[in-house]
Amino acid sequence: MLKIQKMLVGAMARLDETMVMNLVKQGLQMGINPYVLLEEIRLGTDRVGELYSKGEYFLSDLIMASEIFKDVLTLVNQDRVFTAIASYPTVVFGTVENDIHDIGKNITTGIMSYNGFDICDLGVDVPGEKFVEAVELHNSRVVCLTGLITEAFDSMKNTIALLEKTGHRARTTVIIGGLVNESVRIYTGADYWTTDCNKVNELCRNILMTNRKIV
Ligand code: B12
Structure with missing residues (x-):
């Protein structure tokens, strides 16, 4: 696993939004699959959940985690065009x-x-x-x-x-x-x-x- 991916888990667990966003930008520039980056962030949110269960984090921290995730999603999806190309049923x-x-x-x-x-x-x-x-x-x-x-x-x-x-x-x-x-x-x-x-x-x-x- 690349260092950047490991760092993402920790940055998300610490709810360090600036660090998360910078790491994602770097990862994207390096050509890492965005969904690989998202998966590392998800692992970070698991850690946030554990800390919440232990009483070390609060509801506001869960909200913060979701806000960071949403910002990352916006960044990752900004250049993507979603078009239905397959004729599968909905x-x-x-x-x-x-x-x-x-x-x-x-x-x-x-x-x-x-x-x-x-x-x-x-x-x-x-x-x-x-x-x-x-x-x-x-x-x-x-x-x-x-x-x-x-x-x-x-x-x-x-x-x-x-x-x-x-x-x-x-x-x-x-x-x-x-x-x-x-x-x-x-x-x-x-x-x-x-x-x-x-x-x-x-x-x-x-x-x-x-x-x-x-x-
Ligand atoms: C962020 C968060 C919130 C945010 C959610 C914001 C939002 N818009 O979603 C807010 C603050 C609103 C919130 C509220 C609550 N939360 Co909450 N939350 C979390 C947290 C930290 C992260 C969840 C998350 O977004 N993970 C990241 C995403 C990407 O992961 P994911 O959902 O698993 O999805 C991945 C895969 O599963 C897959 N996937 C997901 N769905 C599907 C479906 C299909 C079909 C497929 C194929 C794939 C797929 O794709 C994703 C990418 O790989 C978790 C901790 C955790 N361990 O998950 C707690 C957690 C889920 N929350 C918890 C709790 C208790 C609550 C509250 C009850 C707190 C409260 N006292 O009010 C409320 C519940 C409100 C409600 N009625 O739903 C508990 C649940 C415990 C339980 N077993 O019931 C957790 C586990 C925290 C904990 N350890 O205690 N929460």
């Missing part, structure tokens, strides 16, 4: 009910748009019914759910149950991300989980290029 994406964390969603949808996917971004705190409406409206076959708080797991589970109840589950693939793991996937009934936004393009391409659902 991917429905949202942060589930009761949860307002959206940085990971914004990064992942940004990467997907950049790779030609048409995204219906429903925003944050999205009730299951809204996901169902969007699936119907766009005839979608992939639903992406994100959630970072424990309550989000029940919202994911309820959303997936609602897709089942309304007859959409058999033809939709549900991918979850955020603070999730295999146990959460099993609990919620999702098809896939990932915390690596770079995997999502290939995964979605595979799903959408086949006529049947892959599980």
Whole structure:
């Protein structure tokens, strides 16, 4: 790993915005993939979360972390033009009910748009019914759910149950991300989980290029 990447984790953990921005600018000038830089910053936010759990950081520090992340995203995306080039059906994406964390969603949808996917971004705190409406409206076959708080797991589970109840589950693939793991996937009934936004393009391409659902 390059020194710059290591330094990014520490700078984010210290919430040193100036240092983070300078390191990102340097990294971009050196030709490092922006999403590699974002991943290091994400690791830094994990550290911020740990310090918050220990009572060493406060809510204001979580807010600061999100502000730094947003500024980095703006910097990284400023020269990018997002155009849907692939004729895939729209991917429905949202942060589930009761949860307002959206940085990971914004990064992942940004990467997907950049790779030609048409995204219906429903925003944050999205009730299951809204996901169902969007699936119907766009005839979608992939639903992406994100959630970072424990309550989000029940919202994911309820959303997936609602897709089942309304007859959409058999033809939709549900991918979850955020603070999730295999146990959460099993609990919620999702098809896939990932915390690596770079995997999502290939995964979605595979799903959408086949006529049947892959599980
Ligand atoms: C920033 C932050 C906030 C910001 C969020 C701002 C925003 N606009 O998103 C603010 C200050 C608003 C906030 C609020 C709260 N937060 Co908060 N927050 C964080 C923090 C520090 C970073 C989260 C983050 O943005 N990470 C960076 C992104 C890039 O990572 P990511 O979301 O995981 O996304 C990556 C991948 O997962 C993937 N991905 C994400 N989603 C998806 C979806 C798909 C389909 C795919 C393929 C990929 C993918 O792509 C991303 C890039 O790789 C975390 C700590 C942590 N460890 O995560 C706590 C954390 C999530 N928050 C926490 C808490 C407790 C709260 C509050 C309840 C605090 C309070 N007392 O009010 C509220 C909750 C409000 C609510 N109802 O949602 C806890 C949750 C604990 C729990 N298990 O429930 C954490 C873990 C902190 C901690 N250790 O205690 N928070």
